[in-house]
Amino acid sequence: MDVESDDRDPGRALCSGQWDSDLSDEDDGQSWRCDVTGLRDVTDTAPAQGSSAHRQCPLSDGSVIVHFDLDCFYAQVEMLRNPELRNVPLGVQQKYLVVTCNYVARRMGVNKLMTVTAARERCPRLVLVSGEDLTHYREMSDQVTGEQPKSLEIMACTGFETTRAFPMEEALGFIHQPTTNKQTQGNSTNNELLRRFSGAVERLGFDENFIDVSDTVRTWTTEKFTSEGMLSFEGHVYDHKAPDPLDPVHIRLALGSKIAAMMREQLHRQLGLTSCAGIAENKLLAKLVCSAHKPNQQTLLLPESVDKLLTSLERPSQLPGIGQSTSMKLKRLGVNSMDTLRACPLEKLESELGSEQANTIKNLSRGVDPSPINPSGLPQSLSDEDSFKNCSSEEAAKQKMEELLKKVLPRLHKDGRLPGTVRVTIRRAFSGKSQRDAAGLNDTMHCLRRESRQCPVPTAAQRQVQQGDFLQATRPLLVILMKLFHKLVDVTKPFHLTLINVCFCKLTRPSNKDITERSIDDLLASSSHLSQSKMLKRFISGNDDFEGRRTFEELKSLSTKDSVSNVEGQPTRKRQRTMHDALKRAECQATSSSQATVQNVDREVFLQLPVDIQEEILANCPREQACLLSTLVSSTEPHSVHQVEVEKQKFSDRLTGCTALPECLTTEAPCMEQEVRQEPVSPIKIVLEEDRFLTKHNSPCTSTSEIVTTTISPLHGDFTEWQDEEPDNRLTDLDATKNTHISRSGTRFSSDERNADFDLRTSTTPNTLLDQKSDFTCSSDHGSLPNDVDPQVFRFLPAAIQNELLASWRATPHVCETPSLKAAKQSQGIERYFKKK
DNA sequence: ATGGGGTTT
DNA sequence: AAACCCC
Ligand SMILES: Nc1nc2c(ncn2[C@H]2C[C@H](O)[C@@H](COP(=O)(O)OP(=O)(O)OP(=O)(O)O)O2)c(=O)[nH]1
Ligand SMILES: [Mg+2]
Numbered sequence: 001m002d003v004e005s006d007d008r009d010p011g012r013a014l015c016s017g018q019w020d021s022d023l024s025d026e027d028d029g030q031s032w033r034c035d036v037t038g039l040r041d042v043t044d045t046a047p048a049q050g051s052s053a054h055r056q057c058p059l060s061d062g063s064v065i066v067h068f069d070l071d072c073f074y075a076q077v078e079m080l081r082n083p084e085l086r087n088v089p090l091g092v093q094q095k096y097l098v099v100t101c102n103y104v105a106r107r108m109g110v111n112k113l114m115t116v117t118a119a120r121e122r123c124p125r126l127v128l129v130s131g132e133d134l135t136h137y138r139e140m141s142d143q144v145t146g147e148q149p150k151s152l153e154i155m156a157c158t159g160f161e162t163t164r165a166f167p168m169e170e171a172l173g174f175i176h177q178p179t180t181n182k183q184t185q186g187n188s189t190n191n192e193l194l195r196r197f198s199g200a201v202e203r204l205g206f207d208e209n210f211i212d213v214s215d216t217v218r219t220w221t222t223e224k225f226t227s228e229g230m231l232s233f234e235g236h237v238y239d240h241k242a243p244d245p246l247d248p249v250h251i252r253l254a255l256g257s258k259i260a261a262m263m264r265e266q267l268h269r270q271l272g273l274t275s276c277a278g279i280a281e282n283k284l285l286a287k288l289v290c291s292a293h294k295p296n297q298q299t300l301l302l303p304e305s306v307d308k309l310l311t312s313l314e315r316p317s318q319l320p321g322i323g324q325s326t327s328m329k330l331k332r333l334g335v336n337s338m339d340t341l342r343a344c345p346l347e348k349l350e351s352e353l354g355s356e357q358a359n360t361i362k363n364l365s366r367g368v369d370p371s372p373i374n375p376s377g378l379p380q381s382l383s384d385e386d387s388f389k390n391c392s393s394e395e396a397a398k399q400k401m402e403e404l405l406k407k408v409l410p411r412l413h414k415d416g417r418l419p420g421t422v423r424v425t426i427r428r429a430f431s432g433k434s435q436r437d438a439a440g441l442n443d444t445m446h447c448l449r450r451e452s453r454q455c456p457v458p459t460a461a462q463r464q465v466q467q468g469d470f471l472q473a474t475r476p477l478l479v480i481l482m483k484l485f486h487k488l489v490d491v492t493k494p495f496h497l498t499l500i501n502v503c504f505c506k507l508t509r510p511s512n513k514d515i516t517e518r519s520i521d522d523l524l525a526s527s528s529h530l531s532q533s534k535m536l537k538r539f540i541s542g543n544d545d546f547e548g549r550r551t552f553e554e555l556k557s558l559s560t561k562d563s564v565s566n567v568e569g570q571p572t573r574k575r576q577r578t579m580h581d582a583l584k585r586a587e588c589q590a591t592s593s594s595q596a597t598v599q600n601v602d603r604e605v606f607l608q609l610p611v612d613i614q615e616e617i618l619a620n621c622p623r624e625q626a627c628l629l630s631t632l633v634s635s636t637e638p639h640s641v642h643q644v645e646v647e648k649q650k651f652s653d654r655l656t657g658c659t660a661l662p663e664c665l666t667t668e669a670p671c672m673e674q675e676v677r678q679e680p681v682s683p684i685k686i687v688l689e690e691d692r693f694l695t696k697h698n699s700p701c702t703s704t705s706e707i708v709t710t711t712i713s714p715l716h717g718d719f720t721e722w723q724d725e726e727p728d729n730r731l732t733d734l735d736a737t738k739n740t741h742i743s744r745s746g747t748r749f750s751s752d753e754r755n756a757d758f759d760l761r762t763s764t765t766p767n768t769l770l771d772q773k774s775d776f777t778c779s780s781d782h783g784s785l786p787n788d789v790d791p792q793v794f795r796f797l798p799a800a801i802q803n804e805l806l807a808s809w810r811a812t813p814h815v816c817e818t819p820s821l822k823a824a825k826q827s828q829g830i831e832r833y834f835k836k837k
Numbered sequence: 838a839t840g841g842g843g844t845t846t
Numbered sequence: 847a848a849a850c851c852c853c
Contacts, residue, residue, distance in 0.1 A: 205853025
């Protein structure tokens with residue numbers, strides 16, 4: 001393994017795990033790869049007490065659960081998007097809150113969910129970026145979790161019985177490659193490996209995942225991992241207990257720690273993300289022990305240490321599952337600590353909580369949690385919301401909802417499912433206590449804060465959304481939203497809202513007919529993807545090859561093999577439609593589609609195209625326009641300066657930014673950064689990207705100070721009205737203006753829009769931009785195209801894709817030289833976050 | 838609080 | 847539709 005040299009304890013090469021470490025987190029933090037590996041000899045020091053067959057608590061069912069938690073998630077994504085932010089104390093801002101911050105900022109006293117004012121008091125140099133738009137976080141989250149395709153159609157299309165997105169898939173390959181290559185011969189296809197790794201993934205929020213590795217561990221245990229009495233594990237062991245190589249439970253958990261380390265390594269290698277992991281026998285314990293060592297470390301919990309972990313908690317509410325309401329009930333019973341909870345008779349708990357919940361939390365207090373991993377699969381709802389200081393007119397509410405619609409509809413469209421139900425939720429301004437304050441005492445006031453009304457979505461609107469016809473769908477949907485709104489608010493009386501949420505749920509798969517209508521669309525839908533680009537290059541290069549059917553066959557094979565790749569967080573399993581159906585449909589409709597026209601498209605040229613290509617263009621048109629709109633509104637415009645600069649960096653520079661740290665590290669640097677910095681000098685198992693890493697080593701952080709954008713603090717924009725409520729702090733405002741790193745929020749919240757009542761995003765980019773930047777570019781100002789690209793075909797591509805192709809051609813003079821599929825797979829995870837959209 | 842997301846009642 | 851829960 002790629003164990004770091006353990007210079008802390010050179011005399012114990014075989015026993016370098018961390019159960020006996022007495023160093024603090026700051027000192028003995030782990031590398032992004034996998035902490036320190038423990039390799040323990042049977043004859044070594046005494047194992048954990050009470051282990052082996054004599055274990056007191058026989059509750060073990062052999063489960064091994066891993067809980068993953070990404071480090072300072074939003075902040076990490078922002079640092080990937082702009083590596084310069086890595087070096088500075090960074091906070092991610094939503095309205096007046098710093099929802100999270102990087103560990104540089106945490107060392108300076110900034111915490112999660114701190115007010116901006118408080119955060120700046122503790123750290124005047126704090127750099128803030130706006131995190132109100134969750135798109136990038138959601139997309140990264142989707143890549144981490146992967147998708148869980150279940151559709152029969154996908155299996156029919158791909159031949160895969162199960163398909164799994166790459167993080168887990170690659171981890172599996174990683175796991176099995178060294179051990180099974182020769183043992184199981186070549187008969188085991190990738191497919192088989194996939195099936196052997198049957199861990200289901202359950203999401204919790206955007207940045208946490210549970211995975212049940214019991215089965216994987218079982219196969220490992222029978223293989224040669226426990227050979228000769230050596231027990232190998234990775235990372236910390238909670239309470240520094242030594243795993244007992246003779247204890248089957250310890251062995252299984254130790255193997256779980258190996259799996260966790262490999263998966264974390266994959267997360268870092270492929271997505272550039274650092275994370276923590278907890279390994280234990282159930283979800284509760286895995287999650288609790290996960291945070292024992294942060295950031296970028298993992299901790300293994302042995303059954304003997306469960307009590308110590310639980311009694312280390314200060315309050316019952318620190319048990320996941322005991323929330324605000326339950327906490328208050330416990331408080332009424334005089335239960336304020338773990339000790340009192342564990343001592344409290346069950347009957348007493350039942351009096352306040354009911355027997356079921358009483359039982360549940362009693363179990364939790366003992367570390368018992370039988371709940372299974374529930375594979376999350378596709379989201380059950382898609383919503384967008386906005387909060388504001390005041391919304392007190394019908395018109396204002398309507399406008400808010402229209403803006404919310406404009407953000408959520410493209411997401412719905414990408415999802416591909418039909419929304420059966422819409423819901424509007426409001427929050428009224430309330431003189432009572434906030435939820436946080438209410439947690440203290442008064443329990444009658446705070447509850448009725450949100451109200452909602454829902455209704456079915458008309459099928460016509462469903463179809464329009466699915467087809468990307470947002471402009472058509474918006475009006476009728478808005479009418480519906482207003483009806484729901486009127487059910488909630490009597491507009492003849494004064495009202496005062498502070499939040500509106502629009503949620504689409506009861507999402508169902510489109511009918512077969514809908515599927516075939518969307519299938520070609522899917523393949524060409526996105527413009528910001530490497531493999532997509534590659535597909536398109538093949539698509540347009542070589543006129544001789546330009547028979548629709550053959551091209552589509554290529555697309556099919558590419559998309560199948562590359563099913564791991566995913567566009568804009570679009571679930572893999574939505575690529576389920578069979579190409580066969582798509583082609584059939586294209587043929588059937590060729591005649592009628594020829595009659596249709598596309599704006600800005602030369603009809604003569606259009607008619608010369610093969611009929612199925614015509615069909616595709618027609619099908620693609622509204623969708624591309626809609627996508628363009630959404631990206632212009634939410635991304636390109638406010639980020640333009642920043643994004644352009646970032647794009648100048650090469651891929652290796654980006655990896656540099658996310659893995660290596662520049663010289664400005666202080667002695668205060670946390671273990672994460674220290675370990676990460678060591679990475680280049682340790683033997684890394686990088687195969688495909690080795691050259692890039694070498695480049696990185698030679699020129700770390702080449703992009704420093706490429707971005708010089710003096711900006712205005714967000715505090716000058718959106719938040720002026722919030723500031724009226726908070727104790728003002730103009731000095732921090734002034735400090736903020738000195739900052740040269742807030743290019744995104746600064747651009748976004750420029751002074752022109754500061755009075756737009758908290759929501760300036762959509763007004764930043766007027767719809768007319770869509771008209772100016774039409775989907776189909778007719779101009780010939782592309783300059784010279786590569787020889788093997790048919791200009792007539794090129795000009796039919798959506799502008800965004802044209803630009804992407806042009807950029808890539810500029811970057812690499814060899815037109816047809818595309819990276820290997822495998823290389824594309826490796827890089828796309830990070831790559832896509834730096835592409836213009 | 839904020840901007841999401843989930844399940845149960 | 848609200849009330850819980852989670853991040
Ligand atoms: N708006 C909002 N966002 C939240 C809230 N809780 C968590 N988040 C977001 C911001 C976090 O980056 C992300 C993950 O939450 P975590 O609790 O895991 O914190 P984070 O990953 O930032 O830091 P960590 O290193 O895990 O301690 O979810 C919340 O109450 N409101
Ligand atoms: Mg986290």
